[in-house]
Amino acid sequence: MPDLKEQLKSKKFMFKHKYGQNFLTDANLLKSIVNDANISEKDNVLEIGAGAGTLTRYILERTKNKVVAVEIDKTLQPILEENLKNSSVQLEFCDFLKIKPEQIKKWFNGKKFKVVANLPYYISTPILFYLIDNQLPVESITVMLQLELAQRLSAKPGTKDYGALTVLLSMISNVSLTRKVSKKLFFPEPKVDSAVVNINFNYNKFDVDFKLISKFIKNCFMMRRKTLINNIMNSYNITREEIKNIFNMLNINENARAENLTDVQFVELFNNLENILLVLKE
Ligand code: SAH
Numbered sequence: 001m002p003d004l005k006e007q008l009k010s011k012k013f014m015f016k017h018k019y020g021q022n023f024l025t026d027a028n029l030l031k032s033i034v035n036d037a038n039i040s041e042k043d044n045v046l047e048i049g050a051g052a053g054t055l056t057r058y059i060l061e062r063t064k065n066k067v068v069a070v071e072i073d074k075t076l077q078p079i080l081e082e083n084l085k086n087s088s089v090q091l092e093f094c095d096f097l098k099i100k101p102e103q104i105k106k107w108f109n110g111k112k113f114k115v116v117a118n119l120p121y122y123i124s125t126p127i128l129f130y131l132i133d134n135q136l137p138v139e140s141i142t143v144m145l146q147l148e149l150a151q152r153l154s155a156k157p158g159t160k161d162y163g164a165l166t167v168l169l170s171m172i173s174n175v176s177l178t179r180k181v182s183k184k185l186f187f188p189e190p191k192v193d194s195a196v197v198n199i200n201f202n203y204n205k206f207d208v209d210f211k212l213i214s215k216f217i218k219n220c221f222m223m224r225r226k227t228l229i230n231n232i233m234n235s236y237n238i239t240r241e242e243i244k245n246i247f248n249m250l251n252i253n254e255n256a257r258a259e260n261l262t263d264v265q266f267v268e269l270f271n272n273l274e275n276i277l278l279v280l281k282e
Contacts, residue, residue: 004052005187011079015188019073020120022186023051024144029185034058036178036198037116037142041065044113046104048096048127049120052076053083059116060087068107070096097126101134112137118144121190125149125165132168133214141199142178150177150195162259164221168214170263173201206267213270220258220266228256238273246272 004025015021024030033055039045039062050056050069059067068090071080080091090107092099115138119127124145131138145153154175155161169175181194219235220228229243247254250268252261261269 048117115141
């Protein structure tokens with residue numbers, strides 16, 4: 001592979017800040033990310049944000065199965081084609097968030113796949129929500145994120161980092177921060193450090209309709225400073241008294257905020273609100 005900086009220059013490539021383009025070139029780091037993703041020969045892999053294909057190349061070294069790499073920036077096409085020539089990768093040039101989930105399933109013939117990405121920072125959270133809300137057959141997600149977001153994903157209840165994404169992920173997966181990465185290893189260098197997070201799915205922890213509970217939990221965290229009761233009243237047609245009764249029954253403090261509840265408590269609360277009041281259909 002040619003020297004990346006030279007290649008980008010010779011192709012007159014202009015970095016687009018709005019797409020969160022911070023590329024990786026360090027071979028050891030790229031190998032480590034693919035190791036953290038636990039990719040073996042038979043795995044299908046989806047890469048989001050292929051960039052110049054540096055990470056894609058290491059993914060392709062590890063699996064003989066299908067690799068699909070999505071990239072929004074068409075001006076990277078000649079660079080990607082040069083760097084990944086003679087490989088079996090399927091390149092797709094589009095906005096990942098605009099792809100229909102059915103389309104992604106088709107790429108992999110309905111089979112399971114692993115996600116690996118050095119995610120564009122400006123849309124890391126929406127991409128993670130997209131992957132979990134659409135219940136695609138994703139085995140694991142191994143992604144580079146801003147350190148702060150990485151820490152939020154594995155935060156404990158009662159801390160300021162604990163949010164809707166933390167609760168939802170803890171319901172369906174095991175999250176681990178596998179390595180911290182200095183901003184110096186990116187080109188161009190971003191303002192903050194990053195970390196690699198590995199999310200391993202285990203879909204059977206609770207028997208609930210995931211789409212509905214996901215909406216419910218997002219509503220519970222809508223206004224972080226408000227109490228949980230106020231957030232629920234804001235989103236659903238239910239009185240304070242009705243919620244208080246359920247809180248008492250479940251031993252949840254009336255002044256609790258969303259960040260104080262564990263995933264088990266959210267599921268209990270959801271099941272009770274759903275069964276008794278049928279308010280969660282919207
Ligand atoms: N994987 C490469 C590039 C990471 S930078 C590497 O590690 O070096 C993030 C990449 O995501 C950029 O190439 C950017 O153009 C792309 N990107 C940004 N928004 C996107 C979107 N909505 N859909 C697909 N790709 C996107």
